[in-house]
Amino acid sequence: MRKVIILLFFLYILVLVQAGFFAHFPIFGFFPNFIFIFVIIINIFEKPKDKLGLCAGFLGGFFLDIFSLSNNLFFGFYTLISLFLVICIKFILMRYVQLPTESR
Amino acid sequence: MRSYMNPAKRDGIKKRTQFSLHSKLKLGVIFLGILAFFVILNITNFSKPIKNFFYLISSPVEQMLFRKGSGASNFFEGIFRSGKLMEENKNLRFENQELLSRISALNEAEKENETLRDVLNLGMKNDFELLFAQIVSKDIARDSLLIDKGLKDEIKKGFPVITGQKVLLGRIGEVYDNFSEVILVSNKESSFDAKISKLDVKEVEDINIFSTLRSTRVKEVYGVVKGGGGLKIYLDLIPREDKILKDDIITTAALGGIFPQGLLVGRVKDIKISDLDPFQKAEITPAFSLQDLDKIFIIKNFKLVAGQ
Numbered sequence: 001m002r003k004v005i006i007l008l009f010f011l012y013i014l015v016l017v018q019a020g021f022f023a024h025f026p027i028f029g030f031f032p033n034f035i036f037i038f039v040i041i042i043n044i045f046e047k048p049k050d051k052l053g054l055c056a057g058f059l060g061g062f063f064l065d066i067f068s069l070s071n072n073l074f075f076g077f078y079t080l081i082s083l084f085l086v087i088c089i090k091f092i093l094m095r096y097v098q099l100p101t102e103s104r
Numbered sequence: 105m106r107s108y109m110n111p112a113k114r115d116g117i118k119k120r121t122q123f124s125l126h127s128k129l130k131l132g133v134i135f136l137g138i139l140a141f142f143v144i145l146n147i148t149n150f151s152k153p154i155k156n157f158f159y160l161i162s163s164p165v166e167q168m169l170f171r172k173g174s175g176a177s178n179f180f181e182g183i184f185r186s187g188k189l190m191e192e193n194k195n196l197r198f199e200n201q202e203l204l205s206r207i208s209a210l211n212e213a214e215k216e217n218e219t220l221r222d223v224l225n226l227g228m229k230n231d232f233e234l235l236f237a238q239i240v241s242k243d244i245a246r247d248s249l250l251i252d253k254g255l256k257d258e259i260k261k262g263f264p265v266i267t268g269q270k271v272l273l274g275r276i277g278e279v280y281d282n283f284s285e286v287i288l289v290s291n292k293e294s295s296f297d298a299k300i301s302k303l304d305v306k307e308v309e310d311i312n313i314f315s316t317l318r319s320t321r322v323k324e325v326y327g328v329v330k331g332g333g334g335l336k337i338y339l340d341l342i343p344r345e346d347k348i349l350k351d352d353i354i355t356t357a358a359l360g361g362i363f364p365q366g367l368l369v370g371r372v373k374d375i376k377i378s379d380l381d382p383f384q385k386a387e388i389t390p391a392f393s394l395q396d397l398d399k400i401f402i403i404k405n406f407k408l409v410a411g412q
Contacts, residue, residue, distance in 0.1 A: 020166040020172075030245070031245050058138070075145055083138065
């Protein structure tokens with residue numbers, strides 16, 4: 001639970017920094033989405049069965065939905081995309097990636 | 105085929121690699137629950153108060169970050185563009201001189217206009233009812249801004265938004281209690297009538313500027329300004345017989361009734377003529393710069409044609 005609260009604050013600050021500060025810094029005309037980058041990283045590096053990555057996906061997507069200014073997008077679009085991304089990463093890691101274990 | 109793997113280890117891998125029916129069902133139910141939650145939020149429009157609440161609690165921090173970002177961006181831009189600045193400075197000086205000479209001519213015309221107005225008893229009235237607003241954040245990827253005025257300030261959807269220099273920025277999109285979204289003219293949803301006003305070139309020659317302004321006929325070329333996304337704007341549906349040039353100035357027209365007449369939109373950057381298309385198309389350089397933008401004005405009430 002403590003981890004989730006820390007994650008919530010971290011993602012909130014990250015989305016504010018992205019929408020406020022980094023809105024002035026396009027990279028070749030594009031704006032990197034730090035929330036998605038963070039969600040992907042946390043899901044790759046945690047154990048596939050852990051739930052923190054799923055929480056990060058939901059919270060990150062939810063904050064993106066709140067702070068993105070788009071009239072034609074369904075509210076919840078980013079949350080669903082983010083959750084779908086998390087599920088895909090977890091599925092690939094579980095099914096196709098086998099991390100080396102210690103030999104006895 | 106014989107397997108050499110330890111059965112316990114093999115079972116472990118099997119467990120890891122296969123979703124059980126129970127976990128699949130659980131995941132599906134959670135996903136459907138979230139989907140239903142968002143569908144309800146969208147149908148009931150409850151997403152608006154949620155967004156407004158988050159904007160309200162975050163706006164002080166977001167505004168601070170926005171200003172810092174703007175400062176940092178200007179600083180880095182200065183470093184990276186130092187090579188071009190000399191040339192730009194030279195061009196701007198030249199343009200400044202040209203504009204000064206035009207201003208002096210326009211001042212004379214303005215004096216004359218005032219006299220004429222007095223004679224005709226028209227009077228000079230304020231054309232707009234303006235409301236000052238501050239930008240909270242930008243979403244350039246979607247050509248939108250968030251400003252600190254909302255329903256509580258009697259802001260309504262569709263109100264035009266301009267800069268202090270009467271440059272058109274866009275119109276109000278979604279309105280929350282304390283905040284509003286501004287759909288920039290470069291947004292793909294944006295479309296309105298505009299015109300290019302220019303003096304007849306033949307008449308300008310060999311006459312001094314003052315007498316030209318009184319005697320020349322202003323030729324107007326109409327078209328439709330459409331947002332292209334990514335801060336790009338196009339002037340479309342220009343009849344092929346109308347001649348437009350690079351750097352021609354585009355202003356809003358009263359035709360559509362969306363914006364008041366005479367707001368500056370931008371300059372013609374590039375003209376595209378296709379043999380297959382009955383109309384010309386031009387790319388426009390927007391007159392506003394989002395980098396330097398901080399304070400803006402919302403037009404709450406306007407007359408389509410100034411002075412009416």
